[in-house]
Every structure is written in C-alpha cells, then in structure tokens.
Amino acid sequence: xxxxxxxxxxxxxxxxxxxxxxxxxxxxxxxxxxxxxxxxxxxxxxxxxxxxxxxxxxxxxxxxxxxxxxxxxxxxxxxxxxxxxxxxxxxxxxxxxxxxxxxxxxxxxxxxxxxxxxxxxxxxxxxxxxx
Amino acid sequence: xxxxxxxxxxxxxxxxxxxxxxxxxxxxxxxxxxxxxxxxxxxxxxxxxxxxxxxxxxxxxxxxxxxxxxxxxxxxxxxxxxxxxxxxxxxxxxxxxxxxxxxxxxxxxxxxxxxxxxxxxxxxxxxxxxxxxxxxxxxxxxxxxxxxxxxxxxxxxxxxxxxxxxxxxxxxxxxxxxxxxxxxxxxxxxxxxxxxxxxxxxxxxxxxxxxxxxxxxxxxxxxxxxxxxxxxxxxxxxxxxxxxxxxxxxxxxxxxxxxxxxxxxxxxxxxxxxxxxxxxxxxxxxxxxxxxxxxxxxxxxxxxxxxxxxxxxxxxxxxxxxxxxxxxxxxxxxxxxxxxxxxxxxxxxxxxxxxxxxxxxxxxxxxxxxxxxxxxxxxxxxxxxxxxxxxxx
Ligand SMILES: Cc1ncc(COP(=O)(O)O)c(C=O)c1O
Ligand code: FES
Numbered sequence: 001x002x003x004x005x006x007x008x009x010x011x012x013x014x015x016x017x018x019x020x021x022x023x024x025x026x027x028x029x030x031x032x033x034x035x036x037x038x039x040x041x042x043x044x045x046x047x048x049x050x051x052x053x054x055x056x057x058x059x060x061x062x063x064x065x066x067x068x069x070x071x072x073x074x075x076x077x078x079x080x081x082x083x084x085x086x087x088x089x090x091x092x093x094x095x096x097x098x099x100x101x102x103x104x105x106x107x108x109x110x111x112x113x114x115x116x117x118x119x120x121x122x123x124x125x126x127x128x129x130x131x
Numbered sequence: 132x133x134x135x136x137x138x139x140x141x142x143x144x145x146x147x148x149x150x151x152x153x154x155x156x157x158x159x160x161x162x163x164x165x166x167x168x169x170x171x172x173x174x175x176x177x178x179x180x181x182x183x184x185x186x187x188x189x190x191x192x193x194x195x196x197x198x199x200x201x202x203x204x205x206x207x208x209x210x211x212x213x214x215x216x217x218x219x220x221x222x223x224x225x226x227x228x229x230x231x232x233x234x235x236x237x238x239x240x241x242x243x244x245x246x247x248x249x250x251x252x253x254x255x256x257x258x259x260x261x262x263x264x265x266x267x268x269x270x271x272x273x274x275x276x277x278x279x280x281x282x283x284x285x286x287x288x289x290x291x292x293x294x295x296x297x298x299x300x301x302x303x304x305x306x307x308x309x310x311x312x313x314x315x316x317x318x319x320x321x322x323x324x325x326x327x328x329x330x331x332x333x334x335x336x337x338x339x340x341x342x343x344x345x346x347x348x349x350x351x352x353x354x355x356x357x358x359x360x361x362x363x364x365x366x367x368x369x370x371x372x373x374x375x376x377x378x379x380x381x382x383x384x385x386x387x388x389x390x391x392x393x394x395x396x397x398x399x400x401x402x403x404x405x406x407x408x409x410x411x412x413x414x415x416x417x418x419x420x421x422x423x424x425x426x427x428x429x430x431x432x433x434x435x436x437x438x439x440x441x442x443x444x445x446x447x448x449x450x451x452x453x454x455x456x457x458x459x460x461x462x463x464x465x466x467x468x469x470x471x472x473x474x475x476x477x478x479x480x481x482x483x484x485x486x487x488x489x490x491x492x493x494x495x496x497x498x499x500x501x502x503x504x505x506x507x508x509x510x511x512x513x514x515x516x517x518x519x520x521x522x523x524x
Contacts, residue, residue: 016439016442017446019512022511026249033514039479040464040476040479041479042477042514042515043514044514060512060513060514060516061512061513061514062434062435062436062476062513062514062515063436063439064436064439065438065439065442067436067439068439068512090438094377
C-alpha cells in the first residue's frame with residue numbers, strides 16, 4: 001500500500017507514522033515556537049543544552065504530515081550537535097534528509113528549522129550568550 | 132486492508148447498470164453521430180432523446196428544457212455567463228452566496244471584474260443562506276440570483292423554494308446549483324420556483340464529464356460555445372453520447388431508489404455523527420444538523436490539522452476529504468467554513484465524510500473504531516492541545 005500516497009516519499013511517511021522525539025521537555029533550556037505565515041500551522045521545539053551541545057530535543061506540531069515529518073527529522077538531525085552546528089541546519093537540509101518534499105510543501109520544513117533556531121536563540125538570550 | 136470510501140460528494144463509481152447502458156454507444160454496434168441521417172445516427176439520436184426524458188423526469192422538467200453539458204462546472208458557467216450576457220441591458224447586478232462551489236463563485240467573480248456588480252450574501256453559523264439577506268440584496272439592477280441547493284462541503288439544504296418565490300415576485304431569474312441534491316432530495320423545478328438548475332452525472336453513479344443545465348422555457352441564455360446546432364445551438368458540439376446515455380440511466384436509477392436509499396444513508400449518517408460526538412472530545416459537527424442532506428458529515432476537530440488527519444485515515448483505508456476535492460491542493464482553509472465564522476485553525480482541522488451506495492453499517496463501525504485513536508494520536512503531538520501542556524514526556 002505504499003503507493004497509496006504518491007505525494008510523499010517513504011521517508012516522510014515513516015516519520016509521519018512514527019515520529020521521533022514528540023513531546024515536551026519540562027524546564028527546557030530553550031523553547032522556540034513558529035507559526036507559518038503560509039498556512040497558519042504551528043511547531044514548537046524544546047531543547048535541553050549541556051556543554052553547548054543539544055542533549056535532548058522534543059517537538060509538538062499542529063500541522064500537515066510534511067510538517068510533522070520535518071519536525072521529527074529535524075530533531076534527529078539536531079540531537080548531539082553543538083549549538084553552532086545546529087544553527088546551520090536549514091529547511092533545505094531537512095527536506096533533503098526526507099528525500100524531498102513536494103514543491104507546495106517546502107514551506108512545511110521551514111517551520112521545524114525556524115522553531116529550532118528560535119529555541120537556540122531563546123537559550124542564548126536566557127544565558128546572555130551573544131550569537 | 133479494509134477500504135471505506137467516504138467521499139461520494141467528490142465523485143462516485145459508475146454503476147454496473149449504467150456502464151452496461153453506455154457500452155454499445157462506444158462500440159461498433161451504436162457509435163453513430165446523432166446528427167447523421169442513417170440508422171447509426173438515428174439510434175444515437177434516440178438514445179440521447181430517451182436519456183433527456185429520464186433526466187428531465189428526475190427534476191420535474193420538460194425534456195426540451197434540458198441542455199447537456201460537460202458537467203456541473205460547465206452548466207454553472209453557462210447559467211451565469213449565459214444570463215449575464217443575455218440580460219445585461221436590463222441590469223448588471225447578480226446575487227449569489229458566499230458558500231457556492233467555485234464553479235459559481237469564480238464565474239461570479241469573473242463577471243464582477245467585467246462590468247457586473249456581484250453581491251455575495253452571507254450564511255448563518257450553521258451554513259444556511261437567509262431569505263431575508265437575499266431580499267435585502269435585491270436592487271432594480273438585479274438580473275440573476277444563484278444559490279446552491281445543497282452545499283457540497285457541509286451538506287446544508289438551502290431555502291430554494293422561498294428564494295425562488297422571491298425571485299419570481301421581483302421578476303429576477305433564479306439559478307440553483309443542484310449538483311449535490313439531485314438524486315438525494317426530491318426535486319421539482321416547478322415547486323422550487325427555479326429557472327435554471329445545474330446537475331452533474333458523476334455524483335449519482337454516472338460517468339464523469341457529463342451533466343446538464345435545465346433552462347426554463349422562455350429564459351434566454353447566450354451560449355459559451357459556437358459551432359453546430361446541437362442542443363438547440365445553446366451547447367454546440369457533437370454529443371458525448373455514451374456519457375449522456377450513462378447520465379440518463381443514472382438519473383433513472385437514482386429516482387427509483389431515492390426514498391429507500393436516502394432513508395438507509397440517513398440512518399448510517401446519524402450513527403456516524405452520534406458515534407463520533409460521543410467518542411471524541413472537542414469535536415463539532417459543521418453545518419446544520421436538521422437542514423442537512425442524508426449523505427453528508429463534516430466534523431471539526433480542535434487542535435489538529437486536516438491533512439495529517441486525512442492521511443492517517445487513508446493509511447487505515449478510509450477515504451475522506453477536507454472539503455471540496457478541487458481545493459484539497461490548496462493551503463487555504465475552506466471558504467465555506469470561514470463564511471460560517473469558524474476560526475481559521477479550526478477550519479483547518481475539518482474533515483468531510485460523504486456516504487453512498489457502497490457504505491454499510493460495518494463501515495461506520497470501522498470508522499468509529501479507528502477515528503478516535505487517530506485523533507488522540509495527533510492531539511498528543513499538537514502544541515495546541517491544552518490537556519498536554521506542561522507535561523513532560
Ligand atoms: C456543488 C457543486 N457544483 C458543481 C460541481 C462541479 O461539477 P463537475 O465536477 O461535474 O464539473 C460540483 C462538484 O464538485 C459541486 O459539488
Ligand atoms: S501545510 Fe502547513 S505546515 Fe504543511
């Protein structure tokens with residue numbers, strides 16, 4: 001039945017069906033929330049930082065399957081990275097890791113990447129670290 | 132995996148009886164052009180005429196008032212453009228509603244950019260047009276009122292007879308898009324006071340690309356196309372004979388079975404509505420519960436987004452939609468739900484399920500088993516789910 005949805009790659013469907021790192025982190029070191037100007041959907045990312053490294057990361061998404069899959073993929077990519085490395089992850093990287101997204105769904109990967117960047121900023125602001 | 136098709140308002144499969152009626156007209160037996168004088172042509176002409184009688188009967192019209200088209204969209208275009216062009220000397224104001232199908236809405240907007248004034252009357256939160264609002268919108272310039280009979284997204288039945296009567300009293304032409312009511316509600320163009328009516332074949336188990344516009348005798352319309360003398364010059368072009376024959380047979384069967392089939396589907400619909408409302412929290416039935424066609428259910432689930440819900444249902448074999456099929460590629464929430472005053476994010480989480488011939492009680496049981504789990508799973512992921520806020524995982 002994998003042909004059922006020709007719109008999305010297998011990877012997207014995998015991450016949509018069994019998303020990784022769903023949830024919240026209580027007393028997170030940084031939280032970032034982004035609402036899409038395109039569709040109004042929302043993603044929130046929580047990070048826990050230790051020694052400048054993303055020790056743990058979780059997300060919550062109100063959005064389409066591409067947005068959920070992107071959030072899941074992004075959290076996998078960011079986990080264990082330094083903040084500087086994590087800040088370099090772009091929406092294009094997320095989309096590529098998912099074996100691509102349909103053109104009208106590219107903005108969905110942007111939600112996840114932007115929310116992560118905001119979470120890192122939030123952490124840096126709280127800890128008076130200049131980025 | 133079990134497959135449950137719940138998108139009959141988008142389209143339906145051609146019934147075996149309909150296919151059987153169509154096949155000879157695709158093959159050597161009866162492939163003729165209805166305009167030809169020899170036997171092949173005469174047979175095709177006879178079939179087109181018989182189909183016209185069947186379609187006319189379903190809506191209480193005379194056969195000569197039926198004009199075949201390539202479907203509902205063309206019939207809507209022909210109604211609006213045809214009347215606008217024929218009556219523009221009399222006035223340049225058109226009234227329609229905010230919840231019309233895009234075939235009417237976009238055509239009205241086009242006319243609005245080309246010298247006509249268009250009023251889009253609002254609807255109540257339950258998705259109903261109010262006769263008073265139509266009345267207030269009428270001016271001396273009004274030449275046409277177009278209000279759909281049953282809305283395709285929320286299934287609401289509009290007060291067509293009353294609006295028709297109002298139009299008649301004021302000498303205004305009245306069109307109704309009845310694509311979603313033909314074969315589902317008893318229709319009689321006399322009783323409903325309509326001058327023009329749109330019907331489509333593929334919503335009633337006929338082939339796609341086939342439909343008609345009913346035009347009351349005496350109403351003028353300018354054609355969209357020029358060419359031959361077919362359809363009394365109002366719709367030139369060699370007739371799509373198999374599609375017309377299929378439409379006719381589908382209309383005949385729909386008329387014969389309407390009472391019992393709609394009673395059956397109404398029961399299934401109510402089981403689905405009551406089942407979901409009792410099993411899921413924070414869910415709303417979009418559209419009036421009473422003034423509602425027997426086949427339509429439309430739920431708004433708070434905190435979740437429609438596409439992920441539809442895809443999750445699809446993975447369980449359930450085919451539903453988030454509104455009209457033509458807009459599912461777009462990111463904007465339904466104009467119908469927005470017109471009903473439903474907030475943006477709630478409109479985003481709405482799902483339409485439309486019932487039909489192939490649905491059984493077991494299908495509904497299956498949906499009631501699967502849907503609550505899916506909603507729960509997606510809500511657990513949503514930042515908008517208040518219940519989950521602040522709980523560490
Ligand atoms: C209310 C309404 N009008 C018009 C149409 C268009 O009909 P067709 O698909 O035959 O062009 C539809 C079909 O989606 C409809 O639901
Ligand atoms: S459509 Fe909104 S995130 Fe994909």
